[in-house]
Amino acid sequence: MHLRSVLAGATAFALVGLTGAPAQAVTVTCAESSPDGGGEAGISSAPFDQLGLERAQQQVDDFAPPAGEPVRVAVLDSGVGAANADSIPVRKTVSYMPPDADVSYFLGTEVAGLIAGADDGSRHVGFAPGTEIVDVRTYVDPTADDKELRPTSGTTARALRWVAQNARDLNIKVATIAFPVSNGPGLRAAVEEAQAKDVVVVAATGDRVAPTDGTEPTAEELRADDAATDSYPAAFPHVVAVNSTGDGYPDDPMSIVRANSRTTVAAPTYHGVSYGLSGSSCAVDPISTGAAAAEVSGVVALLWQMYRHDSAKQIIARLVNTANGTTDDPTPLTGAGVVQPYEALTRPLDPGAKGDVERTVTQADVHPEATAPVPAPDVLAETRDDAVWWGLIGGGLLVVALLLRPVLARRRS
Incomplete structure (x- = not known):
């Protein structure tokens, strides 16, 4: 997560009428939301609309009604704030932090809200209604002085x-890791253990940390940068590594995100709507x-x-092969492209057990235009040609003989 966002202030938009009386709509960023409250997201979720989530959710409602245990x-992450008991459906909480550690960093709440948060009045929030969260607390604050809390x-x-x-017991189908870590002993084995249980591991590709000396990277440094060298578990095989696009963001997105050669797909995030530590809605910014x-x-x-009987590899195949780019030429910023939820749900793919998808290859002249049949070879053609020539020669000699006959007859007389 980009650490500058911790310092970002709440942004207020005021509309002043002719009478001078302001009608305010205050937009609070999730990074600035605190348990003490104050403000809410005064906007609708731009990524929700850009990705067509309402249509995708309706598709699931129509063709995959709830059955059995929820996904x-x-x-x-850093935990879901207690003030969100009514807005974020948490099924179970497990903590690897000290028992007295409070939820004080916003990201865990923001992430859980974007996944499964209930709508906030007229605002859409969670991308997957009906999904439940298992809150696994792995850190308290990435800026804490105590390394054990990072x-x-x-x-x-x-x-x-x-x-x-x-x-299996909790029907956990996805594990989300939104704050990258370094590659330490046992991490890859743990990822593979989760994948072996048919869990799709989704991880952030990594944001750019603001330089402590205030300098900005040069264009050459940006081109040479590759977050895959230090952002894990996104760099591991079969992990869905996700980058953010800069759609709608007023500044250069490369000042925030990093190129990552292991990027799988991307999604827009600017002015997404989630929940903050206050329990009120908040905006993703930057x-x-x-x-x-x-x-x-x-x-x-x-x-x-929608596809409860698929394997994790088949689910990933549906996600990746319906993105708006191409799997043949992924890029370090968007991978196979921006995800297309409705396409992923509805395109008639048939992924194999290993996630392989049969490609349609265009072939030239599959249905060529009709042509006249080729005649069979004439084996008597040469003999017939010879007979014609001998006939012409014989006929010519006969004509000559008939013309010379009167002349020869006068000479004999």
Whole structure:
């Protein structure tokens, strides 16, 4: 998560009429939301509209009504704030932090809200209604002086192993890791353990951390940067690594996100709507790969609701092969492209057990124009040609003989 957002202030928009009386709509960012309250998201969710989530959700409602245990998403993060008991459906909470640690950092609540948060009046919030959250607390604050309270690969690995052990009983189908960590011992094995239990692991590709000296990276440094070298578990095989696009963001998105050669897909995040620590709605600002991972986790949860008998690899195949780019030429910023939820739910793909999708290959002249039949070879053609020539020669000699006959007759007389 981009640490500058912790310092971002609430943004107020005031409309002043001719009488001078202001009619205010205050937009509070999720990073600035606190348990003390204050403000809410005075906007509708731009990513929700851009990705056509209302249509996608309706598709699930129409063709995949609830059956059995709800799909559950394990959010391995800073925890869901207590003030959100009515707005974010948390099925179970597990903590790897000290017992007296309070939820004080916004990201875990923001992520859970983007995935499954109830609508806030007229505002859409969660991408996957009906989904429940398993709140797995893996850190308290990434800026804490105490290293034990920061995100670590060891804690993330322990949490992933817990997810793997409880995936079947709790119907955990997705594990979301919105705050990247370094690659420590046991992390990859823990990811593979969760994947072996048919859990789709979704991870943020990593935001750019503001330089402590105030300098900005050069264009050459930005081109050479690759978050895959230090953002885990996004860099591991078969993890859905999610980047954020800059749609709607007024500044250069490269000042926030990083290129990542392991990017799987992307999603817009600017002015998404979630919930903050206050329990009120809040806005995603600036853009965030953590928020993008949450949104894609919501889309994956919708796919699990629609295709309950698929494997994790088949679900990933539906997500990736319906993005608006191409799997043949992924890019470090968007991978196979921006996710397309409705397409992922409705396109008639038939992924194999390993997630392979048969491609349609265009072939030239599959139905060529009709042509006249080729005649069979004439084996008597040469003999017939010879006979014609001998006939012409014989006929010519006969004509000559007839012309010379009177002349020869006068000579004899």
